[in-house]
Each structure stands twice: as structure tokens, then as C-alpha cells.
Amino acid sequence: MTTPYVIGIGNAVMDVIAPTSDATLARLGVEKGIMQLVDRARSEFLMAAQSADPQAGKARLVPGGSVANTLAGLGMLGLRTAFIGKVAGDPLGLSYAEQTEAQGTVFVNPPVAGDVAPTSRSIIFVTPDGERSMNTYLGISGELGPDDVNPATFSGADWLFLEGYLFDKDAGKAAFLKAADACHAAGGQAGIALSDPFCVDRHRADFRRLVAGPMDYVIGNVHEWQSLYQVEDLEEALRLASADCGTVICTRSGEDAILIRGAERVTAPVHRVVPVDATGAGDQFAAGLIYGLAIGADLAAAGRMGCIAAAEVIGHVGARPESDLRAAFRAEELA
Ligand SMILES: OC[C@H]1O[C@H](O)[C@H](O)[C@@H]1O
Numbered sequence: 001m002t003t004p005y006v007i008g009i010g011n012a013v014m015d016v017i018a019p020t021s022d023a024t025l026a027r028l029g030v031e032k033g034i035m036q037l038v039d040r041a042r043s044e045f046l047m048a049a050q051s052a053d054p055q056a057g058k059a060r061l062v063p064g065g066s067v068a069n070t071l072a073g074l075g076m077l078g079l080r081t082a083f084i085g086k087v088a089g090d091p092l093g094l095s096y097a098e099q100t101e102a103q104g105t106v107f108v109n110p111p112v113a114g115d116v117a118p119t120s121r122s123i124i125f126v127t128p129d130g131e132r133s134m135n136t137y138l139g140i141s142g143e144l145g146p147d148d149v150n151p152a153t154f155s156g157a158d159w160l161f162l163e164g165y166l167f168d169k170d171a172g173k174a175a176f177l178k179a180a181d182a183c184h185a186a187g188g189q190a191g192i193a194l195s196d197p198f199c200v201d202r203h204r205a206d207f208r209r210l211v212a213g214p215m216d217y218v219i220g221n222v223h224e225w226q227s228l229y230q231v232e233d234l235e236e237a238l239r240l241a242s243a244d245c246g247t248v249i250c251t252r253s254g255e256d257a258i259l260i261r262g263a264e265r266v267t268a269p270v271h272r273v274v275p276v277d278a279t280g281a282g283d284q285f286a287a288g289l290i291y292g293l294a295i296g297a298d299l300a301a302a303g304r305m306g307c308i309a310a311a312e313v314i315g316h317v318g319a320r321p322e323s324d325l326r327a328a329f330r331a332e333e334l335a
Contacts, residue, residue: 001295001296003078003079003080004079004080004158004159004294004295005079005080005081005082005156005157005158005159005188006071006074006079006080006081006082006157006158006159006160006161006290006294007081007082007083007084007153007154007157007159007160007161007179007183008067008068008070008071008081008082008083008084008160008161008162008163009067009083009084009085009144009149009160009161009162009163009166009175009176009179010065010066010067010068010083010085010162010163010165010166011065011066011067011068011085011120011136011138011141011142011144011163011165011166012063012065012068012083012085012086012087012093012096012119012120012141013063013064013065013068013120013121013122013136013141014061014062014063014064014092014095014096014119014120014121014122015060015061015062015063015064015121015122015124015279015319016047016050016059016060016061016121016122016123016124017059017060017061017062017124017126017277017279017317017318018050018056018057018059018123018124018125018126019056019057019058019125019126019317020050020053020055020056020057020125020126020127021055021056021127021128022127022128023055024053024055024056024125025125025127025133028046028049030046030125030133030135031133032127032131032133033131033132033133034133034134035122035134035136035165035196036133036134036135036136037136037137037138038135038136038137039137040118040137040139042135042137043121043123043135043137046123046135047121047123050123050125059123060317060318061092061095062099062318062319062320063095063096063099063100063103064122064124064279064280064319065085065120065141065163066163066165066193066195066282066283067083067085067161067162067163067193067283068083068085068100068105069280069283069284069287069319069320070161070193070283070284070286070287070290071083071105071161071287072100072103072105072287072320072321073283073284073286073287073288073291073309073313073320073321073325074287074290074291075103075104075105076104076320076321076325077287077291077325077326078326079291079294081104081105081106082105082106082107082108082153083100083105083106083107083108084108084109084144084148084149084153084175084179085107085109085141085144086109086112086140086141086143086144086148087111087112087119087120087140087141088111088112088113088116088117088118088119088139088140089111089112089113089114089116090111090118090119092118092119092121093111093112093118093119093140094111096111096119097110097111108150108153109148112140116140117139117140117143118137118139118140119139119140119141120136120137120138120139120140120141120142121136121137121139122134122135122136122137123135124279126277126279126317129275130274130275130276130277130278130314131275131278132277132278132279134279142166142168142169142172143169143171144166144171144172144175145171145172145174145175146171146174146175146177146178148175149175149178149179149182151178151181151182151185153182154179154182154183154185154186154188155186156186157182157183157186157187157188158187158188158189158294159183159188159189159190159191159290159293159294160179160180160183160188160189160190160191161191161192161193161286161290162176162179162180162190162191162192162193163192163193163195164192164193164194164195164196164199164200164207164224165195165196165199167192167195167199167203167206167207167210168199168202168203173203173206173210176192176210177210177214180214180215181214184214189216189217190214190215190216190217191215191216191217191218191219191247191290192210192211192215192218192219193218193219193220193282193283193286194207194218194219194220194221194224194225194228195224196224197221197223197224197226197227200220200224200227200228201227204227204228204230207228208228208244211228211241211244211245212244212245215245216245216246216247217245217246217247217248217249217293218241218245218247218248218249219249219251219282219285219286219289220241220249220250220251221250221251221252221253221282222234222250222251222252222253225237225238225241225250228241229241234250238250238258238260241260242260242262246261246262247259247260247261247299248260248261249289249303249306251282251285251306251310252270253270254270254272255270256268256269256270257270257285257303257306257307259299259300259302259303261299264299266299266300266303267300267303268300268303268304268306268307269304269307270307270310270311271307271308271310271311272311273311273314273315275314275315276314276315276316276317277314277316277317277318278314279313279317279318279319280313280314280318280319280320281310281313281314282310283313283319284306284309284310284312284313284319284320284321285306285307285309285310286306287306287309287321287325288302288304288305288306288307288308288309288310288325288329289302289303289305289306290302291305291309292304292305292306292334292335295335297334297335301334304332304334305325305329305334305335308325308328308329308332308334309321309325309328312325312328
């Protein structure tokens with residue numbers, strides 16, 4: 001078997017991981033546990049407040065972004081990966097591109113030079129209970145559009161993975177459709193993580209068309225599926241989802257994940273660990289899942305790989321794996 005090739009499109013975000021206290025969150029007016037979009041002034045204010053806070057831990061700057069984190073996980077698992085994202089030619093953007101390549105993922109489009117919006121950054125406050133509160137300034141990242149997607153990149157593509165967060169603008173939507181076409185033309189499968197119930201709420205009709213149209217697999221959590229189909233009953237939401245899409249995956253935080261592919265339905269047990277930092281749990285679930293599917297594992301095994309990868313990443317600070325996931329899969333006789 002040739003090494004599976006996975007292409008991702010998502011926000012290219014430099015993460016500023018900042019350990020902090022609940023009191024500081026309250027003082028700064030940061031809403032706990034969600035991803036909040038902020039403007040440049042608020043982002044600079046939060047950065048300055050964090051570094052001036054004598055109670056706060058030292059912040060770490062690392063490349064992030066949901067799909068980029070998934071690709072990093074897949075690369076560490078040995079797959080071939082490429083990331084289509086947009087950064088400026090500023091110090092953050094240059095560092096983002098360089099570190100992405102150094103970690104083994106091809107950073108397809110070079111940083112954009114000139115008088116452009118800055119590179120995206122997310123100030124991620126991590127409280128002692130392991131919860132993460134993200135404050136993302138999108139900058140140039142949110143301007144990604146169809147011109148940034150070159151069909152030639154998709155030669156030999158086996159999998160495409162998209163990020164709902166980028167579905168907030170018409171240009172991002174057009175980029176996704178172009179990428180899905182290119183992936184299908186190469187014989188690959190296209191999928192998306194719904195990312196955020198509020199984003200689903202803002203673009204429900206377009207998300208519905210995407211899920212029922214070019215997406216071969218879709219990953220969402222309970223709130224995202226409920227929001228997509230505007231039903232409280234999860235079973236009803238999943239019934240509607242699997243009528244629309246070939247492979248439907250539902251993560252349920254502390255409970256077993258549900259995976260449905262046509263008439264097949266399985267669950268994957270979550271690995272309960274005390275969270276140190278919840279950032280990237282969904283991203284690494286996706287990495288384990290896509291890895292399993294890409295190497296031909298059955299649906300239940302792929303789901304278990306997703307749960308193992310998610311448990312690994314919440315056991316330490318940061319959104320990318322730090323230990324050998326393939327060894328963890330082997331220990332459970334999964335690969
Ligand atoms: O899913 C976690 C990611 O979402 C945000 O986009 C941050 O960049 C972080 O790395």
C-alpha cells in the first residue's frame with residue numbers, strides 16, 4: 001500500500017497557549033470553554049494583559065488551527081500531509097510556515113508579502129480544570145478563497161479534511177467546493193469537521209448542502225449535529241445526517257463516540273483521563289479516525305484510534321500529540 005496522502009484546508013493560526021486562573025478569565029471578560037472571534041485590538045489587549053499578569057504561567061507560541069493540528073497528528077502517524085492555509089509574510093506567518101514544514105506537513109501556499117492583514121493568532125487561556133478558552137483574531141487566514149486552491153496539489157490525494165470554522169465567508173465556501181471537486185477527481189474522499197455550533201447556526205443552509213452534497217464523511221459533536229438539523233433529539237439528528245451523508249461521526253465529550261456508515265453503526269469507547277488542556281481533543285480524534293480509515297481499519301477500530309488520540313492530547317498542554325500514537329494503537333492491538 002502506498003502511504004496515504006491527506007490534504008487539509010483550515011485556518012492557519014499561531015496559538016498563544018497561556019495558563020491562567022478563573023479569576024483572570026473573569027477579570028478579562030473572557031467567556032470560558034468556547035472559541036470566540038476577537039478583533040485585532042482585543043487580541044493585542046489580551047496578549048498584553050496575559051504577559052503583564054504576575055499570576056499567569058509563561059505563554060507558549062506554537063502553530064495551531066484545527067485542521068492543521070489534525071494534519072500534524074496524521075504526519076506523526078506516518079501519513080503524507082499537505083496544508084492549505086493563509087499566512088502573511090510577518091514574523092508570525094514566516095514562523096508558522098517554517099514550523100509546519102519542519103514538522104513534516106507541506107505548507108502549500110507561501111506567506112503573502114506586502115500590505116496585507118496580519119497572520120491569525122489565538123490566545124488560548126487554559127485554566128487549572130483543563131478547560132480552554134480561545135480568543136481568535138483571524139487576520140489574513142479568514143481571507144482564504146478558491147484562488148488559494150490549486151487542483152494540481154490534489155494529484156494522488158486520498159483524503160481531504162476541511163474545517164467548519166473557515167466556512168464563515170463566501171470565499172471559504174467556494175474554496176471548499178473547489179477542493180472537494182479536485183479531491184474527488186483524484187479518487188479521494190472529502191470530509192469536514194463542523195467545528196462549532198454557532199458557526200453551524202450562522203450558515204445552516206450552506207452546511208446542510210455541503211453535508212448532503214460533496215462530503216463523504218462529517219465529524220461533529222452533539223451540539224453541532226443538533227444545531228445542523230435544529231432538533232434536540234440526537235438520534236433524530238443522526239438519522240437525518242446519515243440520510244444525507246455516507247459516513248457520520250458524532251463525538252460526545254465524556255461518552256462513547258458514535259460512528260455510522262450506511263447501515264453500519266458502531267460506538268467507540270472514550271478513554272477517560274483527567275484533562276490538563278482540552279485544546280485539540282476534537283482535532284486529534286479526527287487524526288486517529290482518518291488514520292484508521294486511511295489504513296483500511298474497520299469503522300470501530302478507526303473510532304477507537306480517534307478516542308486514543310484525543311485522550312493523549314488532553315493529557316498535556318498543547319493541541320498536538322507528544323507521544324507515539326502508533327505504539328498506543330499497537331498496545332490495543334489496533335494497528
Ligand atoms: O482546535 C484547536 C485549535 O482551534 C483554534 O483554531 C486554535 O488555533 C487551536 O489550535
